[in-house]
Amino acid sequence: MREGKIMKQIEVMKDLLADNKKLAKANRERLNSKVIFTINLLGSPGAGKTTLLERIIRQLKDEIQIAVIEGDLYTANDAERIEKEGVDVIQLNTKGICHLEANMIREAVAKLNLNKVDLLVIENVGNLVCTASYQLGEDIKITVLSVTEGSDKPIKYPLIFQNSEVVILNKLDLLKHTDFSMVKFNRDIKALREDIKVFEVSCTINQGIGELIDYLKQQVAERKFSNEPN
Amino acid sequence: MSQLFSIIDEYIINHKLSKVSKVVLTIGEMTCVEDSTLEYTFRLFARGTKVEDAELIIKKIEAVSECQYCGERYKINYTDKICPTCKKYNNNLISGDELLLARLEGEESNSEGIEK
Numbered sequence: 001m002r003e004g005k006i007m008k009q010i011e012v013m014k015d016l017l018a019d020n021k022k023l024a025k026a027n028r029e030r031l032n033s034k035v036i037f038t039i040n041l042l043g044s045p046g047a048g049k050t051t052l053l054e055r056i057i058r059q060l061k062d063e064i065q066i067a068v069i070e071g072d073l074y075t076a077n078d079a080e081r082i083e084k085e086g087v088d089v090i091q092l093n094t095k096g097i098c099h100l101e102a103n104m105i106r107e108a109v110a111k112l113n114l115n116k117v118d119l120l121v122i123e124n125v126g127n128l129v130c131t132a133s134y135q136l137g138e139d140i141k142i143t144v145l146s147v148t149e150g151s152d153k154p155i156k157y158p159l160i161f162q163n164s165e166v167v168i169l170n171k172l173d174l175l176k177h178t179d180f181s182m183v184k185f186n187r188d189i190k191a192l193r194e195d196i197k198v199f200e201v202s203c204t205i206n207q208g209i210g211e212l213i214d215y216l217k218q219q220v221a222e223r224k225f226s227n228e229p230n
Numbered sequence: 231m232s233q234l235f236s237i238i239d240e241y242i243i244n245h246k247l248s249k250v251s252k253v254v255l256t257i258g259e260m261t262c263v264e265d266s267t268l269e270y271t272f273r274l275f276a277r278g279t280k281v282e283d284a285e286l287i288i289k290k291i292e293a294v295s296e297c298q299y300c301g302e303r304y305k306i307n308y309t310d311k312i313c314p315t316c317k318k319y320n321n322n323l324i325s326g327d328e329l330l331l332a333r334l335e336g337e338e339s340n341s342e343g344i345e346k
Binding site: 005007008009011014015016017129155191192193194 | 237245247248251260261262308319330333335337
């Protein structure tokens with residue numbers, strides 16, 4: 001038997017992130033149809049995402065209906081904390097995957113009563129790297145950076161800061177104990193994204209939370225009274 | 231990586247490939263993929279499959295922005311996005327964030343039932 005080999009060159013041109021992007025778009029459309037403002041909350045482990053979220057919920061829940069999707073590798077610790085604040089929360093465990101993906105969010109959203117949600121916060125896995133690359137269907141990304149992490153982090157992790165509409169600089173009460181340079185931080189962050197909004201906060205001494213709350217209220221209100229999907 | 235191999239498998243079936251000799255990826259400068267990790271993981275996934283001996287080629291695409299004020303196209307990086315012509319800041323990436331499987335090369339096995 002004679003075997004002939006034919007060499008083939010095949011043009012493919014397929015986006016490897018296409019599936020996630022497609023699902024993210026579907027998530028976005030679903031949430032838009034229910035007029036829900038959605039935040040993808042990002043930051044390193046220990047930056048203060050969950051504590052910040054607790055503070056936000058406490059101050060906003062009487063005015064705005066909030067739901068939370070918690071993403072962690074393992075445990076339901078964060079969901080339990082959020083549950084104590086009295087809002088609906090779904091815990092996603094990725095079992096080792098370092099970021100949330102759009103298909104996981106689709107499953108979580110299906111479990112929520114979307115008719116009772118104005119603001120959805122997805123607290124992503126603590127990670128400044130891959131979380132930047134996976135769209136989930138959110139309206140905006142908010143990245144939390146604590147002063148103890150160092151003012152060089154925006155330059156070291158440019159993609160996540162470039163893709164965030166808001167950066168929350170947390171643990172301001174500890175600034176005097178670190179060599180964090182506000183000048184360097186502000187210069188670098190604006191070079192990455194000129195229109196990024198910076199909120200300086202401290203959850204421990206309750207500093208700066210008010211301005212953040214006002215911003216969130218404004219985003220939710222604008223979504224509610226606007227007929228244009230974002 | 232699993233997405234990549236999913237697509238490759240589809241093409242292996244549709245084009246009746248007996249083996250894949252080349253996998254060409256197009257990756258933008260701003261895509262945040264680390265080359266040596268990608269290569270290493272690729273080899274792990276390829277082991278024991280028709281892609282095992284394939285050469286992995288990574289083609290990098292420059293990050294280019296198009297100024298929304300004057301239309302100038304210019305190279306950018308994370309910290310320098312200012313248009314050289316009108317000196318205004320732009321974040322309008324037209325290339326540089328791709329992650330594509332661009333091309334596959336392989337052998338289509340064509341058995342002829344002739345006995346000699």
